[in-house]
Amino acid sequence: MALAEPFSTGNSLLHRLDPRAKLVAAIVWSVTLAALNDLRVLLLGVICAAVLLVAARLNLPRLLQRLLVVNIFIAFLWLFLPWSTGGEAVATWGPITITREGLLLSLQLTLRCNAIVWACIALLGTSRLVDVAQALRALRVPQKLVLILFFCVRYIQSIHDEYGRMAAAIKLRAFKPRTTFHTYRTYANLVGLLLVRGHDRADRVHEAMVCRGFDGRLRTLDHRRLQKRDIAAAALLTGLTIILVVFECLTTG
């Protein structure tokens, strides 16, 4: 199932933290790390992120599979960067020259990407999607955008199930995907039907909202109170990022 949230259920400290605290921490962490360059600092970031991942106690095979997928883009860059970056030659095969600068750049991107992604899996993956959406609302994202996100999150599973049944239906009628117009037309029809059904569903949802007094303003229940440990955790991660920034400044002079 493509839409499973394999990491969202669990009993670790990270699972128990308030999604708002985790979301703030994830944003601070991502933005800071994106601006860091020093390899040693980035390595330190990866280690911190690894600690978070361990603390989250996630299903290991699933996690490794996910990390593999994440690094596809990075692998794509490794195909090109080591020889297309100018600099001091490390090895030469025929016309291809691997440069020290190219390798270091590749390594830098890899470390930076994984430091950010690992932390985000540990922080955001350990909340249910609906809770992350709630957290965004708490961060004063514009109302319409939050509503769009809400409906998207709410109906994505139903629509995915619809697609699953439609995909089964074409399979049951002896459909075999090939590189043909028939195949593309069939998929286009499925997409079209998903959109038509989504369109009509949205109309009914809107009516259901109007029937319960909706006037364009989203009113919601209070969140649970932030606890000390939530604030402490967000502060701890923010503190860590500050330390990394300080290290970076020190190393680069």
Added chain:
Amino acid sequence: MHIAEGVLSPPVLIGGAVITLAGLAYGLRSINADNVPRVGVMSAALFVASLIHVPVGVSSIHLLLNGLAGLLLGWAVFPAVFVALLLQTILFQFGGLTTLGVNTATMALPALLCYLLFGRLLRRQGALGVVASFLGGALAVALAGVLTAAALLLSNAEAFTTAAAALLVAHIPVMLVEGVICAFCIAFLRTVKPRMMPKPRNTRERVDVG
């Protein structure tokens, strides 16, 4: 293809975020309160549709559908793409929080352009409608590839030249397939639910709710 975390330079990340914020602001203003559920559910449908893998020769690709999204949603494509990418980030770690701005802009700007160029032609029967919807789907993907490549080049022109070129080449088959699928899909919608075609002017749809 969405650019992963940690690859782009801070100025490019900031630039992408600014474009996306502007697009979001204008896009959200174009959505009236009654249409909010529609944009939400449509972005869910487009998200699911973008998980579909279609065969191309011996390989397969997954659909982007940004052109289709633009043609059907107009300016609302910005919030729709943003929400879909945010979910991809949280669910699959495709892209990331810091690249959300750049990735939204590279997908939504071409989609919007295709809407402005071809949107009004889609209601036409016959060849014109088919060509417009094919171009809408294909051009949106092509430009998304160009903008993605540009984001890489702006970050580090020297190092990323070959990677950006490879990315562009990889988009060519995707572009053709997307054009074909977009054309068939628009044809389906024109038959089954003509109401979903882009409106001729800026006429708001009548909503029969008190």
Added chain:
Amino acid sequence: MPDNGLIQLEDIHFGYPQRRHLFAGINFHVSGGDLLGVVGANGSGKTTLFRILVGLLRPHRGMFNAFGRAIQSPPDYDELRRRIGFLFQDSEDQLFCPTVKEDVAFGPLNLGKSKTETLRIVEETLASLGMSGFADRISYELSGGEKRLVALATALAMQPDVLLLDEPASGLDPRSKRDLVEQLARIGGTQVIASHDMEFVRATCRRVIVMDAGKIVADGPTDAVLGDESLMLHHGLEVPHSLAAEGRIATDHHHGSGPSHGHGHGTSHERQEHT
């Protein structure tokens, strides 16, 4: 017109672009405490009637009174929707919030209730339906029967004076259906139920109207209407088997040789419409 009439439609005209004159002068009334079944084949106009009653569609012509006033202006419609709870055919459409608690809270919050008050209403409503443990469940993950009850809770949380239920029994297994019958009996008040399931209508309603092609062709006590075999068959319906089981079918049930008046139930359907 009865004095305790909660809702009256008089000479209502309405049509869709493709179906110009679905209603060409329909009259309909609901009194306080009515448990009214609306039966009719697909396309007979049941859902359109409901959508007019709850203000999602506006009649092109005719008089619409509800709760002692004419319904005309937008504030009238707001008031109407507050006082009429609507259970949609597909509960998935009605449960648009991530969790059960938020779904049930949505209506009360829009009515301007405080958060504390709303939370109290949510708890009470769920408890009254035997669903106390469900507040934090994700709406999407509920079973069909659970969704139906939560959807009912979202309507009840607005403390409506009238409940409209569109095909509430569809897709439910027999056990869930029995639960729903019990809950509706317990809730009481004024209910209008559209259903294809004649047994369900018989189990929940005291009065039944039959619709066909935008007209109300019969109106009377449940067993008298549902037991009239020629009426039922003529309009694409069927006599509930439970009535047959009790030996209370109004006519010879094999050949439909014309309605019998032997039981003395006062059905007021228009006989000339038959055959």
Added chain:
Amino acid sequence: MPDNGLIQLEDIHFGYPQRRHLFAGINFHVSGGDLLGVVGANGSGKTTLFRILVGLLRPHRGMFNAFGRAIQSPPDYDELRRRIGFLFQDSEDQLFCPTVKEDVAFGPLNLGKSKTETLRIVEETLASLGMSGFADRISYELSGGEKRLVALATALAMQPDVLLLDEPASGLDPRSKRDLVEQLARIGGTQVIASHDMEFVRATCRRVIVMDAGKIVADGPTDAVLGDESLMLHHGLEVPHSLAAEGRIATDHHHGSGPSHGHGHGTSHERQEHT
């Protein structure tokens, strides 16, 4: 095992991630010409059983024979799907082409039939269901009953040996339901029908199995199974009222508690024997 067994499942194990052992050794067989009803509360495993039968899910363990061969390799599954027609619970999932004609033609074209041949099949199939005029209609805009019949046509166009029907009666008004019963009787062959609608099962099936929690808890002639009140109630089901109408509810022979008749008087009018 009967010699004319078309499909046999033996000791089948299957489960979902959230529901590990839904089937822990289920046995199931269908013979040629069977009209088999599958009843059970929601979640009892009916849909999962169907999805295994048609190869959309693969058993974790056990033996699966169909049409005289073991079903193991992908080509076996292709052959299986060609020979078993499946009617989905929601016809909208099954009708994904713009027009009825294209929907019905989809299967035959995929089987490699020529355009002329396919057109002939489309016309014949639609005609046999009394839907000749529908070829150029837009599938999505059909009524619920029409969609169900077109979905049936899409399955029949592949000339299957067995028809599986998942809740074919759901959402249909009584008239459409009667039409469907007639069409299924006319089609004949081998049919397996899962339904919550006991009257529909009684009207269409000769043999019935009862499922509960992934087990088959009863298997026998329709009226004997459906008329066993303690069995039905124990598994969240109900005796069809039509059986009560005929005074044919079986007294207790399953669970020890004395069953009470739903409606005090089992006296009935003389009715024609149910087919």
